[in-house]
Amino acid sequence: MTAPGPRIAVLIPCFNEQAAIGKVVADFRAALPEAVIHVYDNNSTDGTAEAARAAGAVVRNEALQGKGNVVRRMFADVEADIYVLVDGDDTYEAAAAPGMVALLREQGLDMVTGARRGGGEAAYRPGHRFGNRVLTGLVAGVFGNRVSDMLSGYRVFSRRFVKSFPALAGGFETETEFTVHALELGMPIGEVPTAYKQRPPGSASKLNTIRDGVRILRTILVLVKEERPLPFFGLAALVLLLAGLGLFVPVLLTYLETGLVPRLPTAVLSLGLVLLSFLSLACGLILDTVTRGRKEAKRIAYLSIPGPLASGDGGPVFPR
Numbered sequence: 383m384t385a386p387g388p389r390i391a392v393l394i395p396c397f398n399e400q401a402a403i404g405k406v407v408a409d410f411r412a413a414l415p416e417a418v419i420h421v422y423d424n425n426s427t428d429g430t431a432e433a434a435r436a437a438g439a440v441v442r443n444e445a446l447q448g449k450g451n452v453v454r455r456m457f458a459d460v461e462a463d464i465y466v467l468v469d470g471d472d473t474y475e476a477a478a479a480p481g482m483v484a485l486l487r488e489q490g491l492d493m494v495t496g497a498r499r500g501g502g503e504a505a506y507r508p509g510h511r512f513g514n515r516v517l518t519g520l521v522a523g524v525f526g527n528r529v530s531d532m533l534s535g536y537r538v539f540s541r542r543f544v545k546s547f548p549a550l551a552g553g554f555e556t557e558t559e560f561t562v563h564a565l566e567l568g569m570p571i572g573e574v575p576t577a578y579k580q581r582p583p584g585s586a587s588k589l590n591t592i593r594d595g596v597r598i599l600r601t602i603l604v605l606v607k608e609e610r611p612l613p614f615f616g617l618a619a620l621v622l623l624l625a626g627l628g629l630f631v632p633v634l635l636t637y638l639e640t641g642l643v644p645r646l647p648t649a650v651l652s653l654g655l656v657l658l659s660f661l662s663l664a665c666g667l668i669l670d671t672v673t674r675g676r677k678e679a680k681r682i683a684y685l686s687i688p689g690p691l692a693s694g695d696g697g698p699v700f701p702r
């Protein structure tokens with residue numbers, strides 16, 4: 383008896399994408415005919431919802447503004463074995479989806495990222511490209527170099543990734559959360575190069591290079607603090623210690639020469655900085671223990687959700 387195929391859901395968060403959403407839905411229906419297409423409209427003021435519904439998608443609304451809020455709602459609402467997440471602006475190729483799904487199934491992966499290639503400056507602006515490289519490099523340096531396009535909006539997830547993902551971000555920082563969540567739990571992940579193209583006429587980008595870049599950078603710093611507290615607070619402790627010693631040395635030399643401490647405020651400040659450095663190190667040590675416990679709890683929650691299992695003939699089995 384042939385095992386039933388996996389339930390596949392295509393998740394498309396949308397905000398004012400009337401010009402593109404109909405084609406996106408049609409393309410993914412053609413590429414993944416067995417999938418259910420879900421479009422979540424995020425307070426659009428044009429005809430996005432109507433266009434998506436006319437193209438055959440299941441349409442729902444999310445009142446909280448921001449992509450991260452929409453992703454949180456989609457992950458909570460939709461039940462499937464495999465999830466394809468893609469932007470509704472028609473910049474990603476639907477034809478790559480079957481290959482990404484196949485890679486996830488064949489290798490038992492939890493996340494497959496569509497790494498953007500091509501598109502030219504009109505599609506992938508130099509500022510966005512540079513910012514992506516810098517931010518991806520920062521995450522790679524801290525959490526591991528396993529993802530080359532951290533900010534890609536084209537992903538395929540396993541059920542156990544989706545249902546164990548905390549989804550705390552409210553905006554475009556959610557892609558950073560995807561990557562760090564996978565790297566921190568040591569999930570099996572992969573990448574597939576995908577073509578990236580310009581938006582169709584009438585569709586405008588909602589991404590602000592400076593504003594959203596700063597928000598993503600702030601998210602990375604927060605995640606480093608939460609997931610790597612000992613290095614984070616240890617570095618702060620080292621900086622405070624060096625500053626305190628730097629201020630104390632001239633005071634000490636003056637005291638050795640004259641037996642006096644004429645710069646008492648400087649001596650008090652240096653002492654305060656040294657004490658703060660020890661306090662920062664203590665915080666790092668304590669939070670490192672707490673973080674380890676949180677990580678173990680997240681790992682247990684992740685493992686409690688069934689993932690693709692290898693059957694006798696090497697194919698995947700999706701438990702019901």
